Amino acid sequence: MNRDPGLLDRLGGPVVVFAVVGLLVGAALVPYAWGASTGPDGTVAVVEMHGTITGDTAAAAMADLREARQNDSIEAVVLDVNSPGGLASASEQLYLAVKQTSEQLPVVVAVTGTAASGSYYMSAPADKIFVTPASTVGSIGVRAVVPPQGAPDNQITTGPDKTTTATQSEARRRVETLRRAFVGSVVAERDLNISASELSYAKVYSGTRGIQVGLADEIGGLGAAVDEAAERASLSDYETVRMESPTPSPLSRIGLNATGATTEATFEYTGVDTTQYLMLHGQLNTPDTAAQIEVRTNGTN
Amino acid sequence: MARTDLLKGVGVFAVVVVVIVAATVATGTLLSDSSTDASVDAPAYDDQLLPTAVDDGGSVGTPEGDATKTVVIDKSHGNALSESEMQPLVDALVRDGHNVRFYTGGSGGTGGFSGGISSGSSGLNATLRSADAFVVANPASTYTAGEINGIDAFAEAGGRVLMLADPVNPSSGGQSISIPNPLGGTTGSTVTPGQPTNLAANFGVSFGAGYLFDMTDNANNFQRIYAQPSGDSSLTEGVDRLVFDDATPLATSSDSTAVVESQDAQLSSTRRGSTYTVAAKTGNVVTVGDTNFLEPASATVADNDVFLTNLADFLVSGDKEPGAPEAAGPSTGTGSGSGGFGGPPQPGTTPTVPGNDTSFPTGNGTSP
Numbered sequence: 001m002n003r004d005p006g007l008l009d010r011l012g013g014p015v016v017v018f019a020v021v022g023l024l025v026g027a028a029l030v031p032y033a034w035g036a037s038t039g040p041d042g043t044v045a046v047v048e049m050h051g052t053i054t055g056d057t058a059a060a061a062m063a064d065l066r067e068a069r070q071n072d073s074i075e076a077v078v079l080d081v082n083s084p085g086g087l088a089s090a091s092e093q094l095y096l097a098v099k100q101t102s103e104q105l106p107v108v109v110a111v112t113g114t115a116a117s118g119s120y121y122m123s124a125p126a127d128k129i130f131v132t133p134a135s136t137v138g139s140i141g142v143r144a145v146v147p148p149q150g151a152p153d154n155q156i157t158t159g160p161d162k163t164t165t166a167t168q169s170e171a172r173r174r175v176e177t178l179r180r181a182f183v184g185s186v187v188a189e190r191d192l193n194i195s196a197s198e199l200s201y202a203k204v205y206s207g208t209r210g211i212q213v214g215l216a217d218e219i220g221g222l223g224a225a226v227d228e229a230a231e232r233a234s235l236s237d238y239e240t241v242r243m244e245s246p247t248p249s250p251l252s253r254i255g256l257n258a259t260g261a262t263t264e265a266t267f268e269y270t271g272v273d274t275t276q277y278l279m280l281h282g283q284l285n286t287p288d289t290a291a292q293i294e295v296r297t298n299g300t301n
Numbered sequence: 302m303a304r305t306d307l308l309k310g311v312g313v314f315a316v317v318v319v320v321i322v323a324a325t326v327a328t329g330t331l332l333s334d335s336s337t338d339a340s341v342d343a344p345a346y347d348d349q350l351l352p353t354a355v356d357d358g359g360s361v362g363t364p365e366g367d368a369t370k371t372v373v374i375d376k377s378h379g380n381a382l383s384e385s386e387m388q389p390l391v392d393a394l395v396r397d398g399h400n401v402r403f404y405t406g407g408s409g410g411t412g413g414f415s416g417g418i419s420s421g422s423s424g425l426n427a428t429l430r431s432a433d434a435f436v437v438a439n440p441a442s443t444y445t446a447g448e449i450n451g452i453d454a455f456a457e458a459g460g461r462v463l464m465l466a467d468p469v470n471p472s473s474g475g476q477s478i479s480i481p482n483p484l485g486g487t488t489g490s491t492v493t494p495g496q497p498t499n500l501a502a503n504f505g506v507s508f509g510a511g512y513l514f515d516m517t518d519n520a521n522n523f524q525r526i527y528a529q530p531s532g533d534s535s536l537t538e539g540v541d542r543l544v545f546d547d548a549t550p551l552a553t554s555s556d557s558t559a560v561v562e563s564q565d566a567q568l569s570s571t572r573r574g575s576t577y578t579v580a581a582k583t584g585n586v587v588t589v590g591d592t593n594f595l596e597p598a599s600a601t602v603a604d605n606d607v608f609l610t611n612l613a614d615f616l617v618s619g620d621k622e623p624g625a626p627e628a629a630g631p632s633t634g635t636g637s638g639s640g641g642f643g644g645p646p647q648p649g650t651t652p653t654v655p656g657n658d659t660s661f662p663t664g665n666g667t668s669p
Binding site: 095096099100103167168169172173175176177180181182183184185187188189197198200201 | 340341343344345346348349350351352354355357516517521522523525598
């Protein structure tokens, strides 16, 4: 019966050994337990939309929004908007992406500068829009350069509208179509205090006036927007992740250059596409063919 | 013995692996959201988005006139309306056998500074003497007192005058006006379209500042407004609805009658909605606050073609006394116009008259 005390006994018996093993395992689990008790309930993603809206910047923002929808840890989205708008087609894509996101998650917009034209289009379906008195919203309208007329020089084309894209009346109708879609969408998304035709004036409103007309909801900065988004997602404890727009590659300059800070730099026409439909606020540097007419000395032109 | 234990252990291991994998698949299937990216509806995109095009089926007709008339279109004041832009009107006149001439001046346009008042009036007046109608559109420079007196006498004598002007762009108005250089060969110069303000004022009409727009009822753009006939006038016979693009309102004196008006438009400079006169008639003078309806793309929209035909008819249906305006008419005694005929006339620079009218007077430089 008497056995030599084995290794187990020499270490203090099985109880001690199990206690030590338990201690080690427990210690290994401490970080997880700590994290579970003190860690965030979820993440509020801040998606940037800065600068003019081009195909590139819109694609980046839409990728961020898709990530927010599919990542389970992201519970709410804040759009940090400071953009004068841009391409009409890209603005519509952004509108649909934000609308889709807002159907799954709380989406709150913080206008950190300008949410005009196309960038307001994407802000409209948000649950709440924060502005500051000096930030601007509005410019609900569409613009296009008048298509050139006449036969193309030094080119052989297969049709009269190959270079001009459309006749003037067709371009006018197309702009009107886009205006109806834009104004109609804003009216549908927002509870406005102004009529659709008044909205069609495409004014730019200050943040304070924007609240009055119903284009914005509350005075507040980015922090207030994040708090609001977390509250709407029922997050008492959350972390914020900023999803910055990537710098577009130089190869993307074929159509539009997204790196330019000013609209003139971005939308300087290089003749690749003669008629761009823009939801863009600001002055465009376009040849003013309507106001100035060349007159030769013999009076014919 | 050891072999059975080993087999037992492997069996347990396989069962455990299968259970774990199966449980994972089952849990994943249960928990995963099958529709993470559902499509969205844009409510406004379902509405009637495409606008209906304005009827563009008309064609500019031919005026009905018996005699062959001469219509002079002024190009001597930097008129910012090209011949191609008024092609429908010219075509209508030519089809009916009338003479259309473009008066390009050239009689001392650069000598205006030395003479105080431009000496070009004699050339214009000489041309008007052989004309039956005179068209002024978007002049960049003002008309001299002598020219105004001549045009006034021309209209008094039964000559028909048509004045057209677009709104002046406030950012470019009042500056960068340059007159075509008669010495410069074929090089072009840029002119800013203006309004014949002092000429129109002579006939009791004033062109407005700013453009008319209509946000709700328009021809697919807020600047393309609808206008209707105002009262009964031969100018609007057969006209139901006109489309003007970038039109300016007219203020008229009691002598004038409104011919075309836009009822619900607003004026850009005041943002007031009202009934604005777009075309008015003062005796033999018709004033229209728009030129775009003359252009080929707009001339056949809505009833613009009918209006244009009526305008052409108006131009050639006058009964002008021959010889007016007289060389040094009695109406030049208004002080400021006294020096108006100082320059040497150069009628050779004006287009040749296909001669059914009075011949060119070559010695009308009678300075008072």
